[in-house]
Amino acid sequence: MTETTLLHLTIDNLLIRHPYANDFFSLLGLPCEARHLTVEAFFSSLSDERLNDLGLLREQLEPRLRAFISQMEDLRSESLPTLQNVTLCGGRDKDGRPEDIRLELHPGDVVSVVGPTGSGKSRLLADVECLAQGDTPSGRRLLIDGNAPDENLWLGGEQRLVAQLSQNMNFVMDVSVREFLSLHAESRLVEDIDVAVGQIFSTAVLLAGEPFKLETPVTALSGGQSRALMIADVACLSASPIVLIDEIENAGVDRRQALDLLVKQEKIVLLATHDPLLALLGQRRLVIRNGGIADIIETSDSERALLQRLNRFDRKFAELRDCVRQGKRLDFDLGDFLADCLPHAEQGFLD
Amino acid sequence: MKLVTVAGPPSCGKTSVILRLTETLSKVGSRLGVIKFDCLSSEDEHRYNRAGIPVKLGLAGGLCPDHFFVANIEEGVRWGQRQGFDLLVCESAGLCNRCSPHIRGVLAVCVVDNLSGVHTPAKIGPMLKTADVVVITKGDVVSQAEREVFAFRIKQVNPRAAVVPMNGLTGQGSLMLERHLRTAPETPDLEGVRLRFSMPAALCSYCLGETRIGPDCQIGNIKTMDFS
Ligand SMILES: Nc1ncnc2c1ncn2[C@@H]1O[C@H](COP(=O)(O)OP(=O)(O)OP(=O)(O)O)[C@@H](O)[C@H]1O
Ligand SMILES: Nc1nc2c(ncn2[C@@H]2O[C@H](COP(=O)(O)OP(=O)(O)O)[C@@H](O)[C@H]2O)c(=O)[nH]1
Ligand SMILES: [Mg+2]
Ligand SMILES: [Mg+2]
Ligand SMILES: [Zn+2]
Ligand SMILES: [Zn+2]
Numbered sequence: 322m323t324e325t326t327l328l329h330l331t332i333d334n335l336l337i338r339h340p341y342a343n344d345f346f347s348l349l350g351l352p353c354e355a356r357h358l359t360v361e362a363f364f365s366s367l368s369d370e371r372l373n374d375l376g377l378l379r380e381q382l383e384p385r386l387r388a389f390i391s392q393m394e395d396l397r398s399e400s401l402p403t404l405q406n407v408t409l410c411g412g413r414d415k416d417g418r419p420e421d422i423r424l425e426l427h428p429g430d431v432v433s434v435v436g437p438t439g440s441g442k443s444r445l446l447a448d449v450e451c452l453a454q455g456d457t458p459s460g461r462r463l464l465i466d467g468n469a470p471d472e473n474l475w476l477g478g479e480q481r482l483v484a485q486l487s488q489n490m491n492f493v494m495d496v497s498v499r500e501f502l503s504l505h506a507e508s509r510l511v512e513d514i515d516v517a518v519g520q521i522f523s524t525a526v527l528l529a530g531e532p533f534k535l536e537t538p539v540t541a542l543s544g545g546q547s548r549a550l551m552i553a554d555v556a557c558l559s560a561s562p563i564v565l566i567d568e569i570e571n572a573g574v575d576r577r578q579a580l581d582l583l584v585k586q587e588k589i590v591l592l593a594t595h596d597p598l599l600a601l602l603g604q605r606r607l608v609i610r611n612g613g614i615a616d617i618i619e620t621s622d623s624e625r626a627l628l629q630r631l632n633r634f635d636r637k638f639a640e641l642r643d644c645v646r647q648g649k650r651l652d653f654d655l656g657d658f659l660a661d662c663l664p665h666a667e668q669g670f671l672d
Numbered sequence: 673m674k675l676v677t678v679a680g681p682p683s684c685g686k687t688s689v690i691l692r693l694t695e696t697l698s699k700v701g702s703r704l705g706v707i708k709f710d711c712l713s714s715e716d717e718h719r720y721n722r723a724g725i726p727v728k729l730g731l732a733g734g735l736c737p738d739h740f741f742v743a744n745i746e747e748g749v750r751w752g753q754r755q756g757f758d759l760l761v762c763e764s765a766g767l768c769n770r771c772s773p774h775i776r777g778v779l780a781v782c783v784v785d786n787l788s789g790v791h792t793p794a795k796i797g798p799m800l801k802t803a804d805v806v807v808i809t810k811g812d813v814v815s816q817a818e819r820e821v822f823a824f825r826i827k828q829v830n831p832r833a834a835v836v837p838m839n840g841l842t843g844q845g846s847l848m849l850e851r852h853l854r855t856a857p858e859t860p861d862l863e864g865v866r867l868r869f870s871m872p873a874a875l876c877s878y879c880l881g882e883t884r885i886g887p888d889c890q891i892g893n894i895k896t897m898d899f900s
Pocket of ligand 4: 687688716
């Protein structure tokens with residue numbers, strides 16, 4: 322739109338073309354009732370005193386509105402960041418020894434990151450988060466579709482490539498689940514907010530196991546429910562094609578379903594974990610030692626088969642957790658209890 | 673010497689951000705100094721001292737800290753020049769939402785934190801609205817959705833600023849802030865330079881120390897609410 326046409330639109334017409342422009346006026350503290358006025362006439366109708374009170378300069382109103390509109394257009398879902406692949410180029414370990422690795426990841430890939438405490442799992446995730454260019458302690462570099470990320474885009478505030486979930490993230494907004502999801506959907510400029518909210522909510526409840534309501538305040542959700550809501554939200558609403566998960570083991574969510582959900586949304590998932598059941602969910606696992614990737618293990622068919630059986634044990638342990646929660650005694654024969662997990666031949670080792 | 677104004681609400685992470693930034697900058701051999709403007713007292717002086725960063729502390733006492741800032745910054749820049757800094761950072765607590773220390777032609781950074789809530793960006797005045805770079809801290813403790821909503825709200829109230837998420841504890845993100853600082857213009861002195869936004873004189877009898885309540889005691893710039 323040229324310089325003059327925007328100013329000569331009536332506010333009504335401006336809002337028809339750019340419905341979100343309503344926020345421009347309300348956020349600046351300039352709610353506009355006289356919508357038949359042109360933008361120019363509205364701006365001139367504001368007294369110097371009022372503008373001064375609001376911390377605004379008259380000559381900046383129009384450039385601000387223009388910048389606001391172009392910002393919102395950029396953020397519209399059409400211009401979602403997309404990518405074909407991400408390449409992780411090795412750097413060096415904590416002793417400066419080169420990390421000879423070039424790892425290409427594609428949408429739908431799930432990679433576990435394993436290693437002892439302090440080995441550098443979180444460092445690796447942080448390198449991906451900031452799309453390191455040899456400028457972090459590890460010296461790693463990340464390429465997006467084969468190239469270094471566009472510096473101007475990145476410096477300008479485009480950080481939507483990577484979403485993160487970790488154990489110490491909490492909800493701090495004092496709103497209900499419904500309001501929370503609506504706020505997020507609005508910020509993503511989603512057209513049908515109610516549909517989006519309903520979809521994420523039902524997914525979250527499915528993952529959480531224990532039901533909660535749309536009217537529940539987000540700060541009142543249990544740890545597991547919060548984590549479930551965060552995962553469902555990242556999967557369905559976040560624009561980011563890369564998702565980093567740092568230790569969500571004890572969260573009490575259905576982890577298998579959670580990962581399936583992220584994979585279905587074509588996310589690239591990196592998952593730092595100490596939990597064998599989670600680690601085996603990845604198609605590959607990166608073994609970190611002394612700050613460097615020491616090995617890459619493809620999950621084998623026999624590991625996958627084992628995972629199925631280990632999951633049965635996991636469900637048994639979930640039963641035990643339930644017993645404890647419900648205040649019951651753990652009073653049973655272990656062999657009987659585990660009978661459906663183990664073929665008879667293996668039961669010997671329990672004695 | 674480059675000058676940069678760093679402003680933001682109390683405890684949003686300004687000092688942490690500056691300290692993490694200096695760790696990045698000292699690696700490339702940059703000499704950096706800090707002037708800290710505050711109201712009554714400040715621990716920050718010790719934090720900078722401990723990190724080996726030359727620092728001057730200015731306490732505004734009963735004045736608006738931003739008014740105090742304008743009255744002293746020119747001399748501050750001369751101090752920085754004498755010390756031979758490559759970069760002089762002015763940290764000021766945005767205690768007065770109406771005033772702002774940002775100066776035309778000087779890189780303006782506003783720090784806000786994710787914990788302050790999604791309605792905060794709309795409430796902060798020119799300090800945020802006229803900034804070139806907005807640093808968002810404390811993303812490590814809130815959900816992805818809250819980070820996204822918060823950044824969105826910032827972009828709405830200041831669509832022209834670059835938004836830089838940064839962790840004040842680990843320094844994650846400080847490299848991006850450093851790259852913005854590299855583009856900052858040189859500020860040899862502040863002669864003839866203007867503020868980005870006027871600071872209201874707003875002098876009423878209470879600004880001048882009046883403590884009694886009542887219309888007889890009010891002189892000057894008085895604004896009344898409508899309670900009818
Ligand atoms: N390649 C490297 N070069 C230099 N420092 C490194 C490297 N990798 C990791 N570090 C540093 O080692 C420390 C420990 O790493 P990190 O926190 O990532 O461990 P972790 O594997 O996540 O441990 P935990 O299981 O306890 O969470 C960090 O300070 C990190 O920056
Ligand atoms: N979790 C977290 N805490 C932070 C972060 N940045 C700063 N803090 C903490 O917030 C508090 C206030 O920080 P400080 O730098 O003194 O804020 P200032 O008053 O703006 O200078 C301190 O306890 C910091 O450790 C961050 O990114 N994440
Ligand atoms: Mg870790
Ligand atoms: Mg401080
Ligand atoms: Zn003031
Ligand atoms: Zn006063």
